[in-house]
Every structure is written in C-alpha cells, then in structure tokens.
Amino acid sequence: MSELEQKLSRGDLYRLLDFIEFCRCADNQDKVVPALAQLDDIIPFQAGIVGLLKVSGSSLKQTVRTFSLGHSPEFLDNYSRQAFAQYDPLVARGLSESDPFSWEEAISSHTRPVNAVQVKKLLELSADYGLKRGLAYASRPMPRSNEVSYICLETGREPFSSAHSEALRFALPHLHELLRRVCQKAHEEIAPVLSVRELEVLQWLKEGKTAWEVGAILSISERTVKFHITNCYTKLNVTNRSQAIARAMCLNLI
Numbered sequence: 001m002s003e004l005e006q007k008l009s010r011g012d013l014y015r016l017l018d019f020i021e022f023c024r025c026a027d028n029q030d031k032v033v034p035a036l037a038q039l040d041d042i043i044p045f046q047a048g049i050v051g052l053l054k055v056s057g058s059s060l061k062q063t064v065r066t067f068s069l070g071h072s073p074e075f076l077d078n079y080s081r082q083a084f085a086q087y088d089p090l091v092a093r094g095l096s097e098s099d100p101f102s103w104e105e106a107i108s109s110h111t112r113p114v115n116a117v118q119v120k121k122l123l124e125l126s127a128d129y130g131l132k133r134g135l136a137y138a139s140r141p142m143p144r145s146n147e148v149s150y151i152c153l154e155t156g157r158e159p160f161s162s163a164h165s166e167a168l169r170f171a172l173p174h175l176h177e178l179l180r181r182v183c184q185k186a187h188e189e190i191a192p193v194l195s196v197r198e199l200e201v202l203q204w205l206k207e208g209k210t211a212w213e214v215g216a217i218l219s220i221s222e223r224t225v226k227f228h229i230t231n232c233y234t235k236l237n238v239t240n241r242s243q244a245i246a247r248a249m250c251l252n253l254i
Contacts, residue, residue, distance in 0.1 A: 007161075007162055007163040007166045007167075008042075008163050008166065008167060012042050012163070012167065015038070015041050015042050016042055016167060016170065016171065018038065019035065019038045019039060019042070019171060019174070020171070020174050022034075022035055022038060023035050023174040023175060023177065023178045024174065024177075026178050026181075027181055027182075027185070028182065028185065029067075029182045029185075031178065032050065032067040032175075032178060032179065032182060033067055033068075033069050035175060035178060036048050036050055036067065036069045036151075036175075037069055039153075039167075039168075039171060042164075042167050042171075043135070043153060043155075043160065043164045043167055043168060044155065044158040045070075045134070045135075045153035045154060045155050045156075045158070046070055046154045046155065046156040046158075047068070047069065047070030047071045047131070047153075047154040048068065048069050048070060048071075048151065048152065048153045048154065049066055049067070049068045049069075049071065049151070049152045050066070050067055050068075050149070050150070050151045050152075050175055050179070051063060051064070051065055051066035051067065051149070051150055051179070052064040052065050052066075052147065052148070052149055052176070052179045052180070052183060053091075053095075053138075053147070053148045053149075053150060054146055054147060054148075055095060055146055055147075055148050056146060058092075058095040058096045059095070060085060060086060060091055060095065061146075062249070063085050063246075063249075064183060064249060064250065065179060065182065065183055065246055065249075065250055066242075066246060070154075071129075071154075072129050073240055073242075074129075075125065075126075075129040075131070076240075076242050077240055077241055077242050078125055079122075079125070079242075080208075080241065080242040080245060081205070081208050081209075081210070081241065081242075082118075082121070082122075082208050083207070083208040084118070084121075084122045084125075086118075087115045087118035087119050087122060088119075088122060089106045089107050089109075089110040089119060090103060090106045090107075090136045090152055091138075091150070092106070092110065092112070093105070093106035093109065093110075093136070094106075094136055094137065094138030094148075094150050095138055095148065097138070099137070099165070099169070100135060100136065100137035100164075100165040100168045100169055101135070101136060101137070102133075102134070102135055102136075102160075103132075103133060103134045103135070103136065104133070106136065107123070130154075130156075131154050132154075133154070133155055133156065133157075134152060134153050134154040134155050135152075135153045135155060135160050135164060135165070135168065136150070136151065136152040136153070137150065137151055137165075137168045137169065137172055138150040138151075139169075139172045139173055139176060147180075149172055149173075149175060149176035149179055150172075151168065151172055151175065153168075183250055191251040191252070191253055192235040192236060192251075193235070194231075194232060194235055194248075194253060195228075195231075197218075197228055198228050198231055198232050198235075199253060199254060200218060201214055201218070201225055201228045201229060201232065202232055202244065202245065202248050202253070202254050203254050204217060204218075205229070205241055205244070205245055206245050206248075206249070206254055211225040211226050211229065212225075229241070229244070232244050232248075236248060236251075
C-alpha cells in the first residue's frame with residue numbers, strides 16, 4: 001500500500017481521483033477555480049490561491065498567472081500593487097522547500113532582515129483580512145525547470161494533518177498541467193490592441209505604483225491615468241487591476 005493510501009481515507013482517495021480526472025479533462029481558465037474548489041472536499045480551507053511562477057533557481061522572476069477562491073478582491077489587489085510576492089515568506093519557503101509546509105513554519109524560518117519592513121506590512125495586511133494560518137506548497141515539473149506551480153490554502157481553525165500534506169503533494173502537479181494549458185491557450189489568443197500610453201500605465205501598475213505615482217512619472221494627471229486604466233480593463237475584459245496585470249502578462253503585452 002502506498003503512503004498516500006495509508007494516510008487518506010477511502011473516500012478522500014476517490015475524491016482525489018475525481019479531482020485528477022477533472023484537471024486532466026479541463027482545458028480553459030474557467031475550470032481552474034472549480035478544480036481548486038474540489039480540493040476543499042479533501043483539504044478543508046477557507047480561501048485558496050493557485051498560480052504559475054517563472055523562477056531562476058530559488059528566486060522569483062515573474063508571477064505568470066494566479067487564480068483565487070474565497071479571498072477578498074481588495075486583499076489581492078493590495079498584494080499585487082505592493083508586489084508582496086517578492087517579499088512573501090511563503091513564496092520564499094516554497095521555492096526552496098520540496099515538501100508542503102505550514103504558514104507558521106515559513107514565517108518563523110524567514111531570515112532576510114533586508115525585507116523585514118515589507119514582510120511586516122504583508123503580515124499586517126494578511127491579519128487585517130483574517131489570514132493567519134494555512135498550508136502551502138510549490139512544485140516544479142523537473143528539478144531545473146524555471147516554471148513552478150504553487151498553492152496556498154488558508155485553513156482558518158481547521159486542523160491539517162500529514163494526510164492533507166500528502167494530498168497536496170499529489171494534487172499540485174495535476175493543477176500545474178491545467179495551469180500550463182490555460183496559459184498556453186491564452187498565448188494563442190489574439191491580444192487586444194493597447195495604445196503605447198496604456199501599455200506604459202500597465203507596466204507601472206505591474207511595478208506596484210499607484211495611479212497618482214504613475215501620473216507623476218508620466219507627467220499626466222491622476223484622472224488621465226485612471227481613464228487609461230479603465231480602457232485597459234475594457235480591452236482586456238477584466239474588472240480589477242490584478243486581473244488586468246495578470247492577463248496582460250499572459251498575453252505578453254507587458
């Protein structure tokens with residue numbers, strides 16, 4: 001009997017097989033969040049994020065695409081605008097760790113004092129939105145691959161066990177393949193035509209700048225910046241800043 005079979009109940013094993021089959025058959029972005037939701041039947045969680053990263057060794061280079069379930073849009077927007085992924089202890093631990101780990105383990109083992117101020121801001125922001133306890137994991141399809149999939153689950157007061165860690169280890173590679181297909185399909189789509197100024201605005205938003213700061217950099221008013229942002233939302237068929245940045249990156253616009 002495998003370690004997975006020893007740790008999971010028969011019902012959870014069946015649910016995990018259903019999850020794998022769902023991921024294998026899915027081929028568009030509308031299926032990613034439902035796939036994430038299926039994991040809740042195996043690993044109870046309050047909110048979750050799954051995504052694809054570009055890395056160099058154990059350093060984050062680019063967040064390619066993310067999907068969330070249960071998270072506040074305001075939290076996600078703040079996280080994106082302030083580029084917290086570059087300082088997040090969970091991301092740092094995931095890129096250097098080969099096993100699933102608890103948030104507490106990642107935060108307690110964080111040893112980069114140069115990032116202490118940003119990490120403190122992130123932890124305060126997370127606490128404001130009730131994000132205090134969870135489980136995370138990052139997985140590479142090959143040891144030297146520059147492509148990493150990650151998952152982060154906020155478990156609230158729900159206890160998690162070695163069975164949950166084992167299920168996460170088994171499930172994430174299948175989510176990874178689904179994310180790769182989604183991103184590949186996005187690359188094949190015809191990208192909308194954005195003006196030079198709209199692309200400039202998006203690029204600065206990606207760097208975490210506010211509309212006021214972008215206006216100061218480009219020597220235009222904050223109102224004009226917001227006008228360009230609204231146009232970007234319309235052309236990219238999105239509803240917020242984080243989605244606009246993610247979609248523009250997937251389409252290689254920025």
